Amino acid sequence: MIQTDIFPKNNYPFRLPPHLKNYQETYDNFNWQGANNEIVFFDNGKLNAAYNAVDRHLNSPRKDKIALIWQGATGNRQTFTFNQLAALSNQFAHLLKGKGVQKGDRVFIFLPRVPYLYASFLGILKIGSIAGLLFSAFQENALLDRLKDSGAKILITNSQLSQRMKNIRSQLPDLKEIIIIDSDNFDQELASQSGQLEIEKTDPSDYAFMLYTSGTTGKPKGVVHHHYAILSEHVTAKYVLDIHEEDIYWCTADPGWVTGIAYTILGSWSCGVTSVIYEGRFDPATWYQILADNHVSIWYTAPTAIRMLMGKEDVTPKQYDLSHLRHILSVGEPLNPEAIRWSVKQLGLPFHDNWWQTETGCICIANYPTMDIKIGSMGKPVPGIQAAIVDDQGQILPPEREGNIALKPGWPSMMKTIWQNEEKYQSYFVNDWYLTGDHGLIDNQGYFWFIGRADDVIKTSGERVGPFEVESALVEHPAVIEAGVIGKPDPVRGEIIKAFVVLEQEYLEKIKDSTYSDQLKQELSQYVKKHLAGHAYPREIEFIDKLPKTRSGKIMRRILKAKELGQPIGDTSTLEEY
Numbered sequence: 001m002i003q004t005d006i007f008p009k010n011n012y013p014f015r016l017p018p019h020l021k022n023y024q025e026t027y028d029n030f031n032w033q034g035a036n037n038e039i040v041f042f043d044n045g046k047l048n049a050a051y052n053a054v055d056r057h058l059n060s061p062r063k064d065k066i067a068l069i070w071q072g073a074t075g076n077r078q079t080f081t082f083n084q085l086a087a088l089s090n091q092f093a094h095l096l097k098g099k100g101v102q103k104g105d106r107v108f109i110f111l112p113r114v115p116y117l118y119a120s121f122l123g124i125l126k127i128g129s130i131a132g133l134l135f136s137a138f139q140e141n142a143l144l145d146r147l148k149d150s151g152a153k154i155l156i157t158n159s160q161l162s163q164r165m166k167n168i169r170s171q172l173p174d175l176k177e178i179i180i181i182d183s184d185n186f187d188q189e190l191a192s193q194s195g196q197l198e199i200e201k202t203d204p205s206d207y208a209f210m211l212y213t214s215g216t217t218g219k220p221k222g223v224v225h226h227h228y229a230i231l232s233e234h235v236t237a238k239y240v241l242d243i244h245e246e247d248i249y250w251c252t253a254d255p256g257w258v259t260g261i262a263y264t265i266l267g268s269w270s271c272g273v274t275s276v277i278y279e280g281r282f283d284p285a286t287w288y289q290i291l292a293d294n295h296v297s298i299w300y301t302a303p304t305a306i307r308m309l310m311g312k313e314d315v316t317p318k319q320y321d322l323s324h325l326r327h328i329l330s331v332g333e334p335l336n337p338e339a340i341r342w343s344v345k346q347l348g349l350p351f352h353d354n355w356w357q358t359e360t361g362c363i364c365i366a367n368y369p370t371m372d373i374k375i376g377s378m379g380k381p382v383p384g385i386q387a388a389i390v391d392d393q394g395q396i397l398p399p400e401r402e403g404n405i406a407l408k409p410g411w412p413s414m415m416k417t418i419w420q421n422e423e424k425y426q427s428y429f430v431n432d433w434y435l436t437g438d439h440g441l442i443d444n445q446g447y448f449w450f451i452g453r454a455d456d457v458i459k460t461s462g463e464r465v466g467p468f469e470v471e472s473a474l475v476e477h478p479a480v481i482e483a484g485v486i487g488k489p490d491p492v493r494g495e496i497i498k499a500f501v502v503l504e505q506e507y508l509e510k511i512k513d514s515t516y517s518d519q520l521k522q523e524l525s526q527y528v529k530k531h532l533a534g535h536a537y538p539r540e541i542e543f544i545d546k547l548p549k550t551r552s553g554k555i556m557r558r559i560l561k562a563k564e565l566g567q568p569i570g571d572t573s574t575l576e577e578y
């Protein structure tokens with residue numbers, strides 16, 4: 001039996017009547033066909049996700065409502081109404097069309113969280129091309145892998161980030177043009193485009209956007225989502241985020257992460273909410289100030305950020321007027337019970353944990369204002385999604401038994417494919433279940449509990465990192481023969497990246513000098529940071545004589561992890577002598 005603390009629904013300070021009045025009743029009666037009237041279709045079942053996010057509001061008083069309150073990294077502010085956002089995205093659409101972009105072409109965006117990122121994303125979808133998003137922390141290797149695999153035709157970036165393209169451009173024959181949004185003439189060029197557009201009427205299954213995400217093996221995979229995903233995103237924004245007309249909403253996620261797409265651009269705007277977007281980096285005082293200044297009422301963030309706020313004793317919520325907050329949520333990694341207790345104490349509200357993945361396209365398991373929270377549980381499946389715990393053969397396991405968290409395919413935002421890798425796509429499915437790669441269990445009352453990843457994928461500060469990418473970056477350094485990379489538990493970041501590195505012979509003597517050894521570790525960390533990504537570098541490095549491997553030569557990261565944690569090593573029958 002799982003021992004739990006409960007935050008009863010009756011203690012939730014309902015300031016607005018929740019959209020989801022009775023979880024069980026809605027869950028039992030929900031079907032996607034019936035939910036179709038939540039979004040707008042053109043004739044013959046055609047639709048467009050970007051039209052649903054923004055342009056649908058132009059026929060209503062929301063036309064002049066503020067859609068976007070943007071705060072720049074240096075404190076500058078700009079606002080855009082739905083009407084202005086629609087026009088700006090139409091101008092992007094024309095600009096791209098003028099450059100020969102066609103339906104199905106991949107257009108990638110590599111920008112910090114500036115208004116043009118959001119407008120260009122919408123513009124790309126409006127002409128039926130496929131938007132790809134790249135974190136601004138990405139460096140050469142990460143950019144090259146993604147742009148090459150996707151065959152991107154256009155990259156939209158700024159002058160600073162475009163420097164990272166210099167050395168790799170020649171390896172990207174499909175890339176026809178790099179658009180620099182802060183170049184001399186860009187604003188005029190964009191402004192000279194028409195603000196009116198005949199929006200592409202796509203099939204529900206036409207591709208809309210793609211995001212590269214990490215697994216255990218190989219390079220990141222291009223997860224592709226179709227236009228019909230907007231339905232799940234809209235419905236979950238309504239039922240889980242509980243977005244109302246009068247809300248001011250802030251989702252802290254970057255659109256390089258699916259959360260920033262589904263719940264800043266698509267589902268949340270489709271519900272007509274005013275969104276705050278902050279360009280800058282995490283900083284406790286700035287974050288609280290943003291919540292206070294903008295009267296934010298719904299706040300969607302992530303556990304690492306919450307833990308960092310909790311750890312800051314000289315800057316606390318009580319120093320700010322956060323009285324407008326009415327619903328707060330967290331996603332991306334396990335939300336520890338202390339974080340919920342902290343928020344109840346500091347903000348008078350519990351964080352509502354919810355679970356989903358790049359692949360699922362929308363929140364799948366969640367806590368709701370009208371349901372008791374079992375602190376530490378991710379909640380229950382959202383209406384329209386069937387979730388279960390299954391064994392490796394796809395057989396449903398009874399309550400309280402650990403197994404694979406699995407979802408029954410069939411909700412609108414389930415990934416459509418893995419870009420040019422049908423085999424990989426098919427490998428997710430067993431006995432008609434989509435296996436999520438996570439382990440968990442269901443308790444006797446139907447609440448889901450997260451246990452851990454079934455594979456070696458690392459979650460550091462909420463970012464999903466594949467060990468293979470980091471290992472590949474490390475072995476490019478001349479000192480390194482091979483490397484094994486794991487996620488090491490960390491009280492703030494959830495996990496940090498730790499690398500076990502086997503050095504070339506000539507370095508073995510040198511690292512006997514501890515100063516040199518420390519320097520080399522620093523150098524290797526920086527090397528990964530510079531070549532792969534600002535967030536995916538090892539914070540800890542250990543030099544080791546030999547990596548544990550299977551007889552077929554595969555690195556056994558599980559063993560590295562068990563040793564690191566002082567845990568039993570488990571079955572080693574497939575292991576080469578170690």
Ligand code: PRX
Nearest residue numbers: 331332333334354355356357358438450464
């Ligand atoms: O392991 C789970 C963890 O994050 C993974 C999905 O990562 P990503 O695709 O980057 O997420 C995008 C949108 C959230 C999952 O397989 N995860 C996500 N939410 C939770 C979580 N782990 C524990 N609790 C959660 N609420």
